[in-house]
Every structure is written in structure tokens, then in C-alpha cells.
Amino acid sequence: MTVLNLKPIHKNRTLRANVAEQLKEAIISGALPPGTKLVESQLSALLGVSRGPLREAIRQLVDQGLVESIAYTGTYVASITVQAIQELYSFRTELEQFAFKLVWEKRADSFYNELDLQQKKLTKAIKDNDHSAAIFEELELHNIVYKYCGHALLQDTWQRLRGRLHLYFTLHQNAHNRAGPKINAHDLYVELAKGDDLNAMLNHVSDHMQQGYKKVELLVSDIESAN
Amino acid sequence: MTVLNLKPIHKNRTLRANVAEQLKEAIISGALPPGTKLVESQLSALLGVSRGPLREAIRQLVDQGLVESIAYTGTYVASITVQAIQELYSFRTELEQFAFKLVWEKRADSFYNELDLQQKKLTKAIKDNDHSAAIFEELELHNIVYKYCGHALLQDTWQRLRGRLHLYFTLHQNAHNRAGPKINAHDLYVELAKGDDLNAMLNHVSDHMQQGYKKVELLVSDIESAN
DNA sequence: AACAGTAAGATTGTTAACAATCTTACATTG
DNA sequence: CAATGTAAGATTGTTAACAATCTTACTGTT
Numbered sequence: 198m199t200v201l202n203l204k205p206i207h208k209n210r211t212l213r214a215n216v217a218e219q220l221k222e223a224i225i226s227g228a229l230p231p232g233t234k235l236v237e238s239q240l241s242a243l244l245g246v247s248r249g250p251l252r253e254a255i256r257q258l259v260d261q262g263l264v265e266s267i268a269y270t271g272t273y274v275a276s277i278t279v280q281a282i283q284e285l286y287s288f289r290t291e292l293e294q295f296a297f298k299l300v301w302e303k304r305a306d307s308f309y310n311e312l313d314l315q316q317k318k319l320t321k322a323i324k325d326n327d328h329s330a331a332i333f334e335e336l337e338l339h340n341i342v343y344k345y346c347g348h349a350l351l352q353d354t355w356q357r358l359r360g361r362l363h364l365y366f367t368l369h370q371n372a373h374n375r376a377g378p379k380i381n382a383h384d385l386y387v388e389l390a391k392g393d394d395l396n397a398m399l400n401h402v403s404d405h406m407q408q409g410y411k412k413v414e415l416l417v418s419d420i421e422s423a424n
Numbered sequence: 425m426t427v428l429n430l431k432p433i434h435k436n437r438t439l440r441a442n443v444a445e446q447l448k449e450a451i452i453s454g455a456l457p458p459g460t461k462l463v464e465s466q467l468s469a470l471l472g473v474s475r476g477p478l479r480e481a482i483r484q485l486v487d488q489g490l491v492e493s494i495a496y497t498g499t500y501v502a503s504i505t506v507q508a509i510q511e512l513y514s515f516r517t518e519l520e521q522f523a524f525k526l527v528w529e530k531r532a533d534s535f536y537n538e539l540d541l542q543q544k545k546l547t548k549a550i551k552d553n554d555h556s557a558a559i560f561e562e563l564e565l566h567n568i569v570y571k572y573c574g575h576a577l578l579q580d581t582w583q584r585l586r587g588r589l590h591l592y593f594t595l596h597q598n599a600h601n602r603a604g605p606k607i608n609a610h611d612l613y614v615e616l617a618k619g620d621d622l623n624a625m626l627n628h629v630s631d632h633m634q635q636g637y638k639k640v641e642l643l644v645s646d647i648e649s650a651n
Numbered sequence: 652a653a654c655a656g657t658a659a660g661a662t663t664g665t666t667a668a669c670a671a672t673c674t675t676a677c678a679t680t681g
Numbered sequence: 682c683a684a685t686g687t688a689a690g691a692t693t694g695t696t697a698a699c700a701a702t703c704t705t706a707c708t709g710t711t
Binding site: 236237238248252268269270271272 | 691692693694
């Protein structure tokens with residue numbers, strides 16, 4: 198039999214999964230801002246779904262840290278705190294450094310090609326002024342190293358953070374009305390990821406994250422002044 | 425008003441939470457071995473609970489990696505694979521090193537005291553030949569650094585791994601019919617955690633984890649030979 | 652005998668009604 | 682008027698019946 202490339206079947210067909218996907222999208226796109234109360238009866242009516250699968254979907258988002266739940270009281274889109282942002286960035290630094298350490302000796306052409314391809318997608322989104330796409334493509338670029346390092350647990354953990362990270366980016370962008378990723382911000386990242394100096398890469402990850410944090414720091418001041 | 429020390433109220437009172445707790449206990453204690461099919465109707469009857477909250481509890485365990493779910497087909501207690509064990513140990517090494525880096529400058533008497541206290545509990549459990557308690561107390565000892573490092577996201581991630589780790593320990597113990605943690609295995613760990621040499625601590629964490637992995641390696645061969 | 656088709660049973664997914672809890676507004680009391 | 686008690690409404694938690702899907706065993710065909 199010749200090689201047969203079949204597309205994966207979308208076994209996403211449970212309502213629970215669809216609802217979770219839509220809710221997540223609504224949150225990370227900023228349509229449901231932090232603090233918004235998620236009333237089950239309203240949402241289930243809105244989505245044309247009963248409360249059972251909706252509740253299961255909400256629980257999933259709780260586990261991803263995108264919503265917070267208080268028993269018998271309500272679930273709310275997760276609020277942003279200074280500490281949460283700091284933690285996310287510091288933790289993410291560790292994860293991505295670990296990922297590069299793992300992937301370093303395993304890198305191959307497919308890895309390099311995907312980096313280049315993804316960088317092009319990111320650049321295009323920025324040039325097109327498509328802020329929303331730019332955020333997605335930036336996360337996709339960082340996703341590559343996790344995908345290739347072959348560590349399922351690490352990738353899982355990264356995916357869990359990714360939603361919150363996306364939300365922060367979106368909020369920052371909405372608050373300051375432009376300012377997606379800069380056009381050349383990832384040139385060095387890709388360069389080093391294809392290069393021979395692991396330590397340089399690790400240091401850059403650290404720097405890159407700190408720069409990212411500085412960017413979101415503006416959001417932090419907004420939050421503090423809002424209290 | 426004088427200082428008022430009230431115990432936290434057990435807001436664990438939703439069935440979902442209670443069921444999740446009991447199911448988790450049943451799994452990590454080995455009562456429900458890997459591969460066991462969790463039939464909702466059976467479990468709900470057994471627990472005297474309807475399927476709604478039971479399903480929500482099961483979803484929670486899925487997110488913790490303790491059970492695996494296939495839509496319309498069934499949920500099963502997570503199987504053990506060599507890769508999963510390796511990943512867990514390598515990832516845990518990174519997490520705990522990060523935790524020690526964070527806590528190092530913040531350490532205070534309460535931290536040292538808790539280490540000593542917990543080491544005593546662990547030693548007692550081992551002396552009493554209470555294997556199950558020894559596993560718990562060992563995990564509690566490692567839990568301390570996560571508790572004191574003040575990084576909620578890190579602690580959360582650790583908690584998520586802890587269940588699976590507990591399960592591996594239990595399985596290993598059941599398979600080889602003794603061999604909880606050795607009586608002095610954590611002396612150096614506590615010593616270094618109270619000492620002044622961060623690098624020595626980080627190296628020891630790495631060694632300690634590798635020793636732990638070696639121990640569970642026996643379990644690995646059991647798995648492989650079972651296939 | 653091997654294979655495809657099919658129907659019965661079991662199990663998960665979903666729904667809608669019911670129960671428990673919380674919040675809010677209002678009345679009561681000192 | 683402040684503080685406490687109370688009742689109404691809203692919302693989450695729970696249940697049990699119904700629908701969709703999968704598995705398995707059986708039948709028939711080649």
C-alpha cells in the first residue's frame with residue numbers, strides 16, 4: 198500500500214467539546230472580558246445547548262485557568278492580576294528553555310522549515326495589520342519547539358498556559374489599540390533556534406520573555422489604576 | 425479584635441468534589457488499577473450519586489491525566505507507559521529546581537521547621553512499615569518547597585503531577601512488595617535545602633530524581649514484559 | 652472457513668425538571 | 682438609624698429519563 202495521508206477525523210463531535218472550543222475562543226478574543234459572569238441558563242440558551250454539556254465545558258476552562266468558579270454562586274472569566282502575569286512569564290521562560298534543551302540534538306530539516314514557514318506567516322499577519330492573526334501566529338511560532346521536543350507532558354503544560362497568554366495579548370492590544378508583535382521581534386529567535394549555540398538560545402528565551410513581560414506591564418498598570 | 429484563627433470551612437460539599445476526591449483516592453491507592461474501565465452507571469450506583477456530578481468528577485481526573493476518555497466509548501484508568509514515566513521524572517526535575525531557585529532567598533524559620541517536621545513524619549511512617557503513609561509523607565516533603573516558593577502557577581502544575589506520581593509509587597510498591605522510600609533517602613535533601621549552596625541543592629534534586637526514576641525503572645520492565 | 656452485514660444490548664451523551672444554596676431587598680427591632 | 686432577621690428571586694447543583702453511538706454476537710453469503 199502506498200503512503201496514505203488521511204486527514205484526522207473530527208471526533209470533536211460531542212457538544213461538550215464544541216462548546217468548550219467556542220467559549221474559549223470568546224474569552225481569548227476578548228468578547229467576554231475578565232470578570233464577566235457566565236450564567237449557565239443564558240449561555241445554554243445562546244448556544245442552543247442544554248446545561249449539562251455546557252457545565253462540563255465550563256469545568257474544562259476552569260482547569261485551564263480561564264474561568265474561576267465558586268460553588269453555588271457562579272463562574273467568572275478569570276481576572277488578571279499582576280502576580281498572575283509575572284508567574285506566567287517566569288514559568289513560561291523555564292518551560293521554553295527546557296523545550297530547547299530537549300529539542301536541540303533532535304533538530305532536523307522539518308524543524309528548520311517549519312520555523313521559517315511560521316515566521317513568514319507571522320510577518321504577513323503583521324504586515325496585513327491583522328492584530329488577531331498576529332497574536333495567533335506568534336503563539337504558533339513558539340508552539341513549534343514544544344511540538345518537536347517530543348515531550349507530551351511539557352507540551353500539555355504549554356497548551357494549558359497558551360490560552361491565558363493569548364488572553365493577555367488580546368487585552369493588551371485592545372487596551373492600547375494596536376501593538377501586535379513587532380515586525381522583526383522574532384528574527385533573532387528563529388536565527389538562534391536554527392543555530393549552534395544552545396546557551397545563546399536559552400539566554401535569548403529569557404530576554405525575549407522579559408521583553409514580552411515589559412510589553413504587558415502596561416496592562417498591569419491599567420489594572421492597578423482600575424482598583 | 426484579637427487574632428482569630430478559624431479553620432477553613434469545608435466548601436468541599438458539592439457531590440462533584442467529593443466524588444472526584446474519592447475516585448482519585450481509589451486510583452492512586454491502586455484499588456482501581458490502570459486500564460480499568462470506569463462505567464458510569466456502575467460507579468454512580470456504587471457511590472449513591474447520579475451520573476451528572478460523577479461525569480464532572482471524571483472530567484476533572486481526565487485533566488489531571490489520571491484517566492483517559494474516548495467519546496461514546498468509555499473512560500479508563502490511565503495506563504502506564506515508559507515514556508510517561510520518563511517524562512514525569514524529567515519534568516519534575518525542572519519544576520523542583522525552579523522552585524528551589526525561587527524559594528532560596530525567601531527561606532525563613534517556618535520553612536526550615538516544616539522540613540524537619542515533615543522529615544520526622546516520613547521517618548516514622550517508614551519505621552512503622554506503613555508503606556502507604558510513607559508515600560504520602562514523601563510527597564508532602566517535596567510539596568513544601570512548592571508551597572513556600574510563592575508561585576501559584578508552579579504549585580498548581582506540581583499538584584497536577586502529584587497524583588500520577590503517587591500512582592507510580594503505589595504500583596511500584598505493590599509490584600515489588602515493600603520498598604517504600606528508604607529511611608535515610610531524604611537526609612541530604614533536607615540538609616541541602618536548609619544549607620547555603622543553591623547549586624549543590626539543584627544538583628541534588630537532579631540526582632534524587634534520577635535515583636527515583638531508577639527505582640521505578642523496575643516497574644517499567646514489568647510493563648514491557650507484560651506486552 | 653472467512654468475511655460482510657445486521658440487529659440487539661450496553662454505554663456514553665444530552666435533556667429538562669427538581670432541589671439546594673446564595674444573593675438581594677425589604678421589614679423589623681433595638 | 683444601624684443592625685439583624687426574613688422572605689422572594691435567581692442561580693447553581695442534582696437527578697432521572699431519553700437519544701445517539703459504539704460494541705458484540707449472530708446470521709447469511711461466497
